[in-house]
Amino acid sequence: MFEKRDEQLIEQALKGNKKAWFALIKRYETGIYQYGIRMTGTPHDAADLMQDIFIAVFKSLSNFRGDGSFKAWLYRIAHFRCIEFYRRKRPDTPLEDSEELSCERPTPEHSLMSDITSQSLTHAMQRLPLAQRAVIELKFFGQFTFEEIAEQLGLSSNTVKSRLYSALSKLKLDLEVEHG
Amino acid sequence: MVNQSPEYLFGQWLDNALTEDERSAFEALCVSDEDFAARVATATQLNVAAEQFSAPPMPAWDKNATFIAPDKPKWWQWQGLPAVSMAMSAAAMVMVMSGFSMQVEDGRVTMGFGQSVPKGPTEAEVAALVADRINHYQQANQAMFTQYVNALQQQQQESSTQLAQYLLKSSRQERREDFAELVQFINQQRDDDQRYYARQLTHLQREINAMDDGYTAVTE
Numbered sequence A: 001m002f003e004k005r006d007e008q009l010i011e012q013a014l015k016g017n018k019k020a021w022f023a024l025i026k027r028y029e030t031g032i033y034q035y036g037i038r039m040t041g042t043p044h045d046a047a048d049l050m051q052d053i054f055i056a057v058f059k060s061l062s063n064f065r066g067d068g069s070f071k072a073w074l075y076r077i078a079h080f081r082c083i084e085f086y087r088r089k090r091p092d093t094p095l096e097d098s099e100e101l102s103c104e105r106p107t108p109e110h111s112l113m114s115d116i117t118s119q120s121l122t123h124a125m126q127r128l129p130l131a132q133r134a135v136i137e138l139k140f141f142g143q144f145t146f147e148e149i150a151e152q153l154g155l156s157s158n159t160v161k162s163r164l165y166s167a168l169s170k171l172k173l174d175l176e177v178e179h180g
Numbered sequence B: 001m002v003n004q005s006p007e008y009l010f011g012q013w014l015d016n017a018l019t020e021d022e023r024s025a026f027e028a029l030c031v032s033d034e035d036f037a038a039r040v041a042t043a044t045q046l047n048v049a050a051e052q053f054s055a056p057p058m059p060a061w062d063k064n065a066t067f068i069a070p071d072k073p074k075w076w077q078w079q080g081l082p083a084v085s086m087a088m089s090a091a092a093m094v095m096v097m098s099g100f101s102m103q104v105e106d107g108r109v110t111m112g113f114g115q116s117v118p119k120g121p122t123e124a125e126v127a128a129l130v131a132d133r134i135n136h137y138q139q140a141n142q143a144m145f146t147q148y149v150n151a152l153q154q155q156q157q158e159s160s161t162q163l164a165q166y167l168l169k170s171s172r173q174e175r176r177e178d179f180a181e182l183v184q185f186i187n188q189q190r191d192d193d194q195r196y197y198a199r200q201l202t203h204l205q206r207e208i209n210a211m212d213d214g215y216t217a218v219t220e
Helices: A006-014 A016-041 A043-063 A070-089 A108-112 A116-124 A130-139 A146-153 A157-178 B005-012 B020-032 B034-052 B080-097 B123-220
Strands: B101-105 B108-112
Touching: A006 A016, A006 A070, A016 A043, A016 A070, A016 A116, A016 A157, A043 A070, A070 A130, A070 A146, A070 B101, A116 A130, A130 A146, A130 A157, A130 B034, A157 B005, A157 B034, A157 B123, B005 B020, B005 B034, B020 B034, B101 B123
Parallel strands: none
Antiparallel strands: B101 B108
């Protein structure tokens, strides 16, 4: 059976078709939930962020013009919602390149994660600043090109590469710490 | 000329877009620069981790909360309403300016343009019309009353005639019955008299017979 394209589901959802909207959610919820876990570090926050993201996506659905892929557009909104999520958590903290946004200590909820490598990686990513974490997330887990990431984050391609380059150096050390 | 910048080469490698020359430069950098090689190793490790990443199971979450059903437009928000309103206004203006008039008379509707609207009757005409109508009404009532009285009189007359006929008929019947009874009484009297005289004659005959027997005995 052929699956409907994202654009078809969006068109139907905009007409009030709940089923089409849920089909669209089902297609991306796992990716967004995992994005939330890697960006926030806890399943609970990830679930909140996921709901927040999908509400924002639905509200902005009519603005999607289909110039690029829906996935890229979705992750762009996800990134903004993630920034907003941290702004709500710590309103006085500047967001870009801030070390303050990193989670230094793993929470008990981390123990819920099944795989140790995934757990270590999630811990290590929490130590990165949000801006670097977002680049790592989109490049390695989102499988976007540098150009796409640059467009999503509103940066130049070189800045994205530079952030990734710096983030990898820090992440290497953190992963070594995690593995002992 | 190959761009020897580590960041550039690293980016090209990640995008899998290295040319032959860039690949040579990239490999040379991996050998000569430990820090660069470590980044490459971390990136490789991350790629593997991304493929094998396992997250906690998806929690049950309220998907319905994300669906905000679009409001159905109210009837007064219908997009054609301004156009219809405009058209109606234009039609009204045309009707006013062209002297459009419409008359309803005896179930017929007459419409026309450029006709002067007929003026209503004056007060005197209305009074005369009312007086005429009242007079007509009174005459009609009078005629109806007269007809009603005549009908009543005729009905009364018929009733009296029927009553008289009934009385005559019933008295005649009674007289006939009385005469019948009288005749019957007389006949009965006559029957009694005849029986009386018959008995008297029988008695007389016996006496005569007895006298006759006595006489015979004396003579013998």
